[in-house]
Amino acid sequence: MQSPWQPLLLLSATSILTELYPEAASGSPHSCTDVLQLKACLYSAAFRRCRRSGLTAISSAHSTPRPVAETQSYGPEFINQPHQILIPADTALTKVTLKCEALGNPTPTYRWFRNGSLLDLETLSRYSQVGGSLIIDPPDHTSDSGIYQCSASNPFGTILSQEGHVRFTRLGNFSDHSRGTVSVREGQGVVLMCSPPPHTAEVRYGWVLNLFPSYVEEDSRRYISQVTGNLYIAKVQPSDVGAYICLLKDLLTRRRVLSPPTPLTLRNDGEFLYAAAVSPSLLSLPHWNISMKQGRRLVSLCCTVQVIPYLCAGLCV
Structure with a gap:
């Protein structure tokens, strides 16, 4: 019914x-x-x-649709494209897959490019292609870093994918050797050396005082160089005494490494010293510090000076 x-x-x-x-x-x-x-x-x-x-179209003679079959020819259309791949150097990753897939009739064929040059997959033993995707097995940080793109082609057109970056990030560990105590008179300036480990990653420097995560905040007396990682403290006060730890953070992988502590103490073998009329000495060359804020590009130029041996400070303009 x-x-x-x-x-x-x-x-x-x-x-x-x-x-x-x-x-x-x-x-x-x-x-x-x-x-x-x-x-x-x-x-x-x-x-x-x-x-x-x-x-x-619907067949009027039957109650079921015609078999699904591609009857119209058309050019390639991407449904999967390569993206950025970050590979920590200390990982056990053995295979990297860069995806590339496109629709088209006739079925598209694929080619891969690294840094703008065509890859000859027949001569690259570690490279293979499954469908349109590129597989690197195993990846090598000395030869596989770069910008990858795939193209999909058929008789009705060729399209080029977005860029997919393969990056190897290396952030070593600090040496386990203990660091010597730095002694300074009250009112003097001091530089605490970070001595960072070898790294290829984009990093951000910071300092911890005594216990993690009690970070050292930059102000008119304290400045952290994002070039060397060194911490500059002007007019040392009793509240500055403690154990200082340099911290490196990989901005891409978020991995962090910490240095052994550097003790800072006050010397008691002299009276409070005041700054004398001494010509300033340049401690670090000016460097660019570029950031983005609400769609605008902010540029600051930083340098560090010291009025030897009493005062050191950083300045950004």
């Missing part, structure tokens, strides 16, 4: 299809099964592929 809502559903769906696909409305009346199948195709995620398939 026919449900009372079926005629209404059939009429509504058929009117929509007539507007979208005039060719689908020709011929004999369609069954409810035909309309529902075509409607499901139209509202599916594969809408464009449905239009190119045999479901763009």
Whole structure:
């Protein structure tokens, strides 16, 4: 027995299809099964592929749609493109996959480029291609770093993907050797050396006082060089006494390494010293510090000076 809502559903769906696909409305009346199948195709995620398939028309002689088959030729369209891949140097990663996949009729063929040069996969034993994706097994930080792009081609066109960066980040550990005590008279300036480990990663320097995460805050007396990592303290006060730890943070992987502590103490073998009329001495050359804020590019120029041996400070303008 026919449900009372079926005629209404059939009429509504058929009117929509007539507007979208005039060719689908020709011929004999369609069954409810035909309309529902075509409607499901139209509202599916594969809408464009449905239009190119045999479901763009309904057979009036049968209650089932035509077999799904690509009948319309078209150029490549990406559905997967390469992205940035970060590989820590101390990881056990043995394989890297750069994805590339495109639709097209005829089926597209793929080529890969590194830093703008075509990769000859037949001569690269560690490189292979599965579908359109590129596999590097194993990756090598000396030769595989770079910018990768894939192209997809068929007789109706060629498209080039977005850039996918493969980067190897290396951030070593500090030496385990203990650091000597730095003694200074009250009122003097002092420089605490970071002596960072070898690294290729983009890092941010910081300092911890006594216990993590009690960070040293930069102010008018304290300055941390983002070039050397050194900490400059002007006019040392009793509150500055403690154990100082240099910290490096990899901005990409978020990995952090800490130095052994450097004790800072006050000397008691002399009176409080005041700054004398001594010409300033340049401790670090000016360097650029570039940042982004609300879509604007902010540029500051920093340098560090010391009025030997009493005062050191950093200045950014």
